[in-house]
Amino acid sequence: MKNKSIEIITTGEELLSGVTQDSNFYWLAGEVFRHGFKVNYQQCVGDSIHDIVAALKIASNRSGFILVTGGLGPTHDDLTREAASMFFDRKLILNPKEEDKIRQIFKDRKRKYSKLNKKQAYFPQKASIIGNSEGTAPGFSFLEDKSKYYFFPGVPREFKAMSKNSFFKDLKKEQSKIKSFTSSKILRVFGLSESEVAEKIQKIDSASTYIGFRPYNFEIHLRIISRSSTLSLAKKENRVIEERIRKILAEYIYSIDETNMPTTVVNMLLEKKLFVSTAESCTGGLLANMITNAPGSSRCFNYGFVTYGNNAKENILDIKKDTLIKYGAVSRQCVKEMTLNSKSISGSDIAIAVSGIAGPKGGTKDKPAGTVFIGTSYKDKTTVKKYYFPGTREMFKLRVCLSCLSIIRKIILFESK
Numbered sequence: 467m468k469n470k471s472i473e474i475i476t477t478g479e480e481l482l483s484g485v486t487q488d489s490n491f492y493w494l495a496g497e498v499f500r501h502g503f504k505v506n507y508q509q510c511v512g513d514s515i516h517d518i519v520a521a522l523k524i525a526s527n528r529s530g531f532i533l534v535t536g537g538l539g540p541t542h543d544d545l546t547r548e549a550a551s552m553f554f555d556r557k558l559i560l561n562p563k564e565e566d567k568i569r570q571i572f573k574d575r576k577r578k579y580s581k582l583n584k585k586q587a588y589f590p591q592k593a594s595i596i597g598n599s600e601g602t603a604p605g606f607s608f609l610e611d612k613s614k615y616y617f618f619p620g621v622p623r624e625f626k627a628m629s630k631n632s633f634f635k636d637l638k639k640e641q642s643k644i645k646s647f648t649s650s651k652i653l654r655v656f657g658l659s660e661s662e663v664a665e666k667i668q669k670i671d672s673a674s675t676y677i678g679f680r681p682y683n684f685e686i687h688l689r690i691i692s693r694s695s696t697l698s699l700a701k702k703e704n705r706v707i708e709e710r711i712r713k714i715l716a717e718y719i720y721s722i723d724e725t726n727m728p729t730t731v732v733n734m735l736l737e738k739k740l741f742v743s744t745a746e747s748c749t750g751g752l753l754a755n756m757i758t759n760a761p762g763s764s765r766c767f768n769y770g771f772v773t774y775g776n777n778a779k780e781n782i783l784d785i786k787k788d789t790l791i792k793y794g795a796v797s798r799q800c801v802k803e804m805t806l807n808s809k810s811i812s813g814s815d816i817a818i819a820v821s822g823i824a825g826p827k828g829g830t831k832d833k834p835a836g837t838v839f840i841g842t843s844y845k846d847k848t849t850v851k852k853y854y855f856p857g858t859r860e861m862f863k864l865r866v867c868l869s870c871l872s873i874i875r876k877i878i879l880f881e882s883k
Contacts (some may be wrong), residue, residue: 467722469567470503470508470530470640470644471506471507471528471529471530471531471863472498472503472505472506472510472529472530472531472533473505473506473507473509473525473528473532473533474490474505474507474509474532474533474534474535475508475509475510475511475518475521475522475525475532475533475535476488476490476491476509476510476511476519476534476535476536476620477510477511477512477513477534477536477537477546477620478512478513478536478537478620479512479513479536479543481510481536482510482511482512485619489622490535490610490622491505491508491619491624493625493626494533494629494725495620497629497634497635498637499640499650499652499691500650501634501637501638501648502641502647502648502649502650502691502693502780503637503641503648504691505676506528506529506722507525507528507529507532509521509524509525513537513543513544513545513810514545515545515549515552516545516547518537518545518549518822519552519553520552522534522549522550522553522615522881523553525613526610526611526613526660529613529862530612530614531613531614531616531633531636531637532611532613532614532615532616533616533618533629533633533637533708534546534550534615534616534617534618535618535619535620535625536619536620537549537620538586538604538617538618538619538620539586539603539619540580540582540583540584540585540586540603541582542879544585546617547548547585547589547606547617547815547834550590550593550608550615550617550760551587552654553589554590554608554610554832556590556591556593557590557591558588558589558590559589559590559591560584560587560588561587561589561595562587564586564587564589564595564604564680565584565587565643567573567574567604567686568583568584568586568587568604570600570601571602571734582671583602585608586602586603586604587604589604589606590608593606593607593608594606594607595619595670595784595850596616596628596631596632597628597631598619598627598628599621599627599628599751600621600624600627600628601619601621601624603619603624605617605618605619605628605632606646607632611612612840613634616629616632616633618802635730636862637739638673644692644716645695646695646700647693647694647695647696647697647699647700648691648692648695648700649691649694649697649701649703649704649705650689650690650691650692650704651682651689651690651698651704651708651722651723652687652688652689652690652722652723652724653687653688653690653711653712653715653719653721654685654686654687654688654720654721654722654725654726655685655686655687655688655718655719655720656684656685656686656718656720656727656868656872657718658686658718659686659806660679660681660686663679663686663688663718664679665692666714666715667710667711667714667715670703670707670710670711670714672692672693672703672707673691674694674700674703674816675690675691675692675693675704675705675707676689676690676691676692677690677711678691679691683864683868684864684865684868685727685868688711690704690707690708690711691704692704692707696753708722715775717876718880720872720875726758727756727868727871727872727875728756728757728760729761730871730875731757731871731874731875731878732757732758732760732761732763732766733760733762733765733813734763734764734874734875734878734879735767735816735874735878736762736765736766738768738877738878738881740815740816740818740822740878741766741767741768741812741813741814741815741816742766742767742814742815742816742818742874743768743769743770743771743808743809743811743812743814743816743817743818744757744766744769744770744771744808744817744818744870745771745773745783745804745805745807745808745817745818745819745820745852746770746771746772746773746774746819746820747772747773747774747779747795747797747804747820747821748820748822748823748838748862749820749863749866749867750772750774750823751770751772752863752864752867753770753818753820753866753867753870753871754767754770754772756871757770757871758770767807767814768812769811769814769816770785771804771808773785773804776790776795778798779795779804783803783804783808783811784803784807784809785800785803785807786803789803791861794833795821796821796822796823796833796837796838797821797839798839798850798852800821800839801819801820801821801839801840801841801850802817802841802848802850804819804821804841805817805818805819805841805842805843805848805850805875806843806848809843815846816842816843816874816877816878817841817842817843818840818841818842818843818870818873818874819840819841819842820838820839820840820841820870821838821839822836822837822838822839822853822862822866823835823836823837823838824856824859824863825856825858825859825862826858826859826861832879834854834856835856836854836855836857836862837852837853837854837861838852838853838854838855838866839852839853840853840866840869840870840873842873842874842877844877844881853866853869855869
């Protein structure tokens with residue numbers, strides 16, 4: 467290969483307009499990392515033949531693996547195959563066998579085959595076809611001037627399946643030719659900013675290990691990639707660096723794999739055979755939703771109260787009217803009652819309650835938008851703490867819920883020590 471650089475070109479006006487998120491790049495970057503490599507370049511272009519060709523020319527000068535997603539459908543704005551034909555200077559040729567497969571897919575799905583779909587059976591001359599087990603549009607690949615090109619549909623499930631059966635197989639073959647071996651790991655951190663994490667671990671340095679930082683939804687994902695002459699040495703080096711980081715960041719690391727915060731907490735609850743209940747105001751049920759999205763949550767979560775208005779707090783959680791009048795719903799006193807009363811009603815081992823001001827309006831000088839009180843009760847200890855999380859409503863709600871999950875995690879963690 468020309469070099470080991472990996473590049474992805476995603477196409478589609480919906481990506482450039484912000485209507486659709488580029489989930490293909492995000493997924494590919496994670497998968498490539500797990501294979502011990504990284505995506506070096508990304509381009510995103512619209513549905514234009516000339517823009518796609520220009521992107522291919524840029525990629526051809528710097529990358530050994532080039533993946534293109536999108537634009538292989540049957541409509542007039544699906545132009546990737548035409549762009550490939552122009553770039554490689556090869557005519558588009560109908561492949562009758564592939565057209566028969568497409569026809570059969572439509573027949574099996576009891577859908578009418580359109581002449582437009584015939585377009586999906588055209589490929590540039592000498593292209594290697596990549597089968598599509600998830601949809602109607604086959605992909606194709608080329609080895610040209612020591613660079614390998616892959617053309618995939620933009621539908622995420624199709625892209626994932628097809629790249630696993632082509633690009634990643636080639637990547638593994640390439641990896642076997644390299645005289646160095648790679649071991650990698652992701653550490654998920656919550657409760658510290660990127661700069662705080664960087665400052666704490668800045669003295670950890672190794673010529674054979676790369677440590678990368680990826681901020682994601684108030685979390686920091688540390689990527690550790692170690693390289694050595696043998697796989698055992700790479701794994702040993704990776705393990706040493708991981709242990710050094712874990713010793714410094716300690717309880718701020720909540721996961722050493724792809725397990726997210728809700729699943730981590732649910733797994734801990736299940737292991738300790740504990741039940742948790744939630745009483746939510748400003749988060750509107752998001753916390754309960756995040757918990758119940760985790761597998762096995764039915765065995766540790768029975769009660770979730772969404773008491774958004776004062777009347778709901780009074781009628782469902784029996785919050786005293788005097789408390790609401792004197793201190794307000796967003797107060798230490800109200801959240802303490804929410805915590806204790808929800809625990810009493812549910813009979814849970816751990817109760818957590820939240821009430822705050824999501825904004826952008828509704829705040830005061832003493833309690834600006836972004837203010838939230840989080841209460842927890844476990845055994846005979848009940849605490850309520852005040853936090854300030856400025857930002858949009860969506861950011862506020864997510865950060866509050868992640869903080870609640872982190873608090874539950876630490877309760878269980880420190881109880882176990």
